[in-house]
Amino acid sequence: xxxxxxxxxxxxxxxxxxxxxxxxxxxxxxxxxxxxxxxxxxxxxxxxxxxxxxxxxxxxxxxxxxxxxxxxxxxxxxxxxxxxxxxxxxxxxxxxxxxxxxxxxxxxxxxxxxxxxxxxxxxxxxxxxxxxxxxxxxxxxxxxxxxxxxxxxxxxxxxxxxxxxxxxxxxxxxxxxxxxxxxx
Numbered sequence: 001x002x003x004x005x006x007x008x009x010x011x012x013x014x015x016x017x018x019x020x021x022x023x024x025x026x027x028x029x030x031x032x033x034x035x036x037x038x039x040x041x042x043x044x045x046x047x048x049x050x051x052x053x054x055x056x057x058x059x060x061x062x063x064x065x066x067x068x069x070x071x072x073x074x075x076x077x078x079x080x081x082x083x084x085x086x087x088x089x090x091x092x093x094x095x096x097x098x099x100x101x102x103x104x105x106x107x108x109x110x111x112x113x114x115x116x117x118x119x120x121x122x123x124x125x126x127x128x129x130x131x132x133x134x135x136x137x138x139x140x141x142x143x144x145x146x147x148x149x150x151x152x153x154x155x156x157x158x159x160x161x162x163x164x165x166x167x168x169x170x171x172x173x174x175x176x177x178x179x180x181x182x183x184x
Contacts, residue, residue, distance in 0.1 A: 020044040022173040024143075026160035028059060030067050036060055038158040039111075040143060042133065044123065046176035051123035053130060053177040055088065057145045057158050062115035063107055070115045072150035073105045080104075080150035086119060087146040090135050097135035099128040103147070117147055123177035133174045140164045 021043050028038035039058040045051040062070050072080040081104040089098040105117040121127035140163045147156040162170065 020046065020173055020176065022166075022170045024160045024162060024166060024170075026143075026158055028057075028156055028158035030154060030156045033065075033067055038160075040145070040158070040160045042170060042174060044174045044177035046123050048124065051177060052120055053123045053127075053133065053174065054118055054120040055129050055132070056119075057103075057117045057147065058108065058111070059115045059117070059156065059158070060111055061113050063113040068147075068154050068156055069149045069151050070105070070107070073103060073115075073117060075106065076104060078104050083150065085148040085150065086117065087148070088119070088132055089144045089146075090132055090141055091144065092137075092139040092141035094139060095135075097132055099132045101128045117145075124179055126179050130178050133170075134178050136167055136171050136174070138164060138168055138171065140167055 022041070024040045026038050026040060027035050029035045037060050039060075041056040041058065043052070043054045043056070059068070059070070062068065069080075072078060081102060084100045084102050086103040087098060087100045089096060101119050103117040103119050105115055108114045108116050119129050121129045143160045143162065145158040147158070149155065
């Protein structure tokens with residue numbers, strides 16, 4: 001699925017979530033800078049002929065602060081697009097699952113001045129996004145997205161705390177996009 005299509009999915013679903021969608025507010029910090037808001041969006045389109053599973057981090061005030069090398073991640077041909085600089089961890093009391101993957105992104109009109117980093121894959125397939133999201137069960141937990149800058153000097157850390165209800169909503173939203181497990 002082309003990256004441009006995935007950006008459209010994320011941009012349209014931030015306002016309201018429905019089946020196959022999950023959004024959560026959190027916080028982010030870049031280096032020694034001040035803490036500010038961030039948003040997590042997860043989308044699932046289970047279409048067997050081209051569906052997608054996407055995990056998106058929306059960094060607020062990106063275009064006004066210029067405190068990270070966002071431009072290096074913008075678009076499908078972004079210089080940072082081929083480097084695995086995104087490390088995403090799901091932590092609960094019972095364990096930790098993490099992935100490292102490439103991400104590309106785009107400046108968004110809503111929320112104003114924001115930038116979206118996205119990790120995507122085809123739905124119903126094995127891959128990093130599916131591995132991470134398959135680990136989400138019913139326990140509350142914390143999702144931490146660490147985005148290393150293309151220049152390797154900057155590090156953006158976004159944290160999202162999910163209570164049991166939010167975790168269940170996320171689990172339900174992505175279930176149709178996860179690969180089917182084969183019976184033993």
